[in-house]
Amino acid sequence: MKIFGRSERRAREREARASGRLPPGQSLTEKYPVLTYESQREWPPNDLSQWRLDVTGVVKHSFQLDFQTLTREFDVVDLAFDIHCVTRWSKLDTKWKGVRVRDVLARAAPEPSARFLITHSTTGYTANVPLEHALAETSLITWEYAGQPLAPEHGGPVRAIIDPETLYLWKSAKFLRSLEVTAEDNPGFWERLGYHNGGNIWAEERFWEDSGLQTRRQVMRRAGEP
Ligand SMILES: Nc1nc2c(c(=O)[nH]1)N[C@H]1C(S)=C(S)[C@@H](COP(=O)(O)O)O[C@H]1N2
Ligand SMILES: [Mo]
Numbered sequence: 001m002k003i004f005g006r007s008e009r010r011a012r013e014r015e016a017r018a019s020g021r022l023p024p025g026q027s028l029t030e031k032y033p034v035l036t037y038e039s040q041r042e043w044p045p046n047d048l049s050q051w052r053l054d055v056t057g058v059v060k061h062s063f064q065l066d067f068q069t070l071t072r073e074f075d076v077v078d079l080a081f082d083i084h085c086v087t088r089w090s091k092l093d094t095k096w097k098g099v100r101v102r103d104v105l106a107r108a109a110p111e112p113s114a115r116f117l118i119t120h121s122t123t124g125y126t127a128n129v130p131l132e133h134a135l136a137e138t139s140l141i142t143w144e145y146a147g148q149p150l151a152p153e154h155g156g157p158v159r160a161i162i163d164p165e166t167l168y169l170w171k172s173a174k175f176l177r178s179l180e181v182t183a184e185d186n187p188g189f190w191e192r193l194g195y196h197n198g199g200n201i202w203a204e205e206r207f208w209e210d211s212g213l214q215t216r217r218q219v220m221r222r223a224g225e226p
Contacts, residue, residue, distance in 0.1 A: 012092075021082065022090055023201040029089040034153045036174065037125070037189075044122040044175050046152045048143065053158070057118075057181035059108035067158070070141065074099040074107075081138050083161075084201045086168040096161060098142030102135040104179065113183040119160045119173040120180060126188040127171045128197070128223075131181070133163040141176060168199045168206070185223040192216055197223065 009030055016022040044051075048067040056062045065073075078097050084090045101117075110131070117134035119127050133139065140161045143150050150156035155174020162171045170190045191197050196205035197219060204210060213219050 016090075016092060021092065023084055024204055025206075026084055026088055026090040026201070029091055032091065032094075032154070033085070033087075033089055035085060035087065035169075036153060036155075038121075038123045038175075040152075042123045043152050044157070044177075046156050048157045051157050053104075053141070053176065054178035055104060055108045055181075056178060058111040058114045058183050059105075059181050060111065061108050063108065065104075067143070070099055070104075074103045077140075079138060079140065081165050083164045083169050086170055086195065086199075086206050095146050096140055096142045097144035098140035098161070100137075101139040101141060101160065101162070101179065104141065105134065105181065108179075108181065110181050111183075114181045116182045116185050117162075118180040118182055118186055118188065119162065119176060120178040121155075121173045121175040122177040123175055124189075125173055125175070126186075127160075127162070127173050128186055128188045128191060129162055129167065129171055129199075130185075133167060133171070134179075136163040136166070138165060139163050166200060166202070168195075168201055170195060171199050186225075187219055187223050191219065 009028060013028040016028060051067050052064055054064050076099060080093050080095045082092045083094050115131055117129055117131055142161055143158045158176050159174040160172050160176045187197055194208050196207055196210050198205040208219055
């Protein structure tokens with residue numbers, strides 16, 4: 001089956017670059033690469049009826065919800081946007097169904113001290129962002145990609161997508177388990193291992209070196225840890 005010829009991919013890439021849609025240092029993929037550090041036996045059951053989300057931290061109302069409650073009590077939206085991985089692939093016009101993170105956070109009512117969101121996976125993976133990225137129009141709790149249930153290798157049954165047109169996709173935790181609102185920053189899984197704490201794709205915030213930091217200790221200090 002021919003999906004896209006190589007010259008066609010290049011033509012699309014040139015067009016995306018010319019129209020300012022392709023961030024610096026990225027190239028287009030027509031595939032959907034899988035980037036998961038967890039081994040398959042750590043993945044959660046691929047079963048929406050068993051899935052739960054905790055919303056916790058510096059909020060007035062912590063709560064837990066199941067999938068039925070999520071889809072019944074919040075607006076379900078269909079969104080299309082581009083995604084960008086720090087390993088230099090970008091994918092245009094990806095289509096998702098989900099509930100906006102900001103709607104779920106609004107129910108929790110963040111305290112005035114709230115400044116960051118840490119998303120947690122069932123596996124222990126975490127990703128940290130300033131709250132404004134969590135509140136972005138395109139930040140989603142999602143269970144459907146391209147009209148199909150989200151595949152386990154892409155983070156099913158439910159994953160987060162966090163401000164994908166501003167932040168590299170490592171900020172979007174697969175196997176979503178909880179949203180933790182915090183007053184202090186707390187570098188996540190890849191941030192502790194050498195990825196930039198910010199992760200802005202347009203500023204190419206890829207690795208510690210890009211922020212002038214060299215060691216994990218400097219990264220943790222910058223985040224407020226003594
Ligand atoms: N739990 C978890 N979430 C994760 C990752 C991971 O390894 N584990 N990888 C991140 C990275 S680096 C990217 S690019 C995207 C990849 O999503 P995909 O495998 O569906 O393309 O998920 C992000 N979220
Ligand atoms: Mo990535």
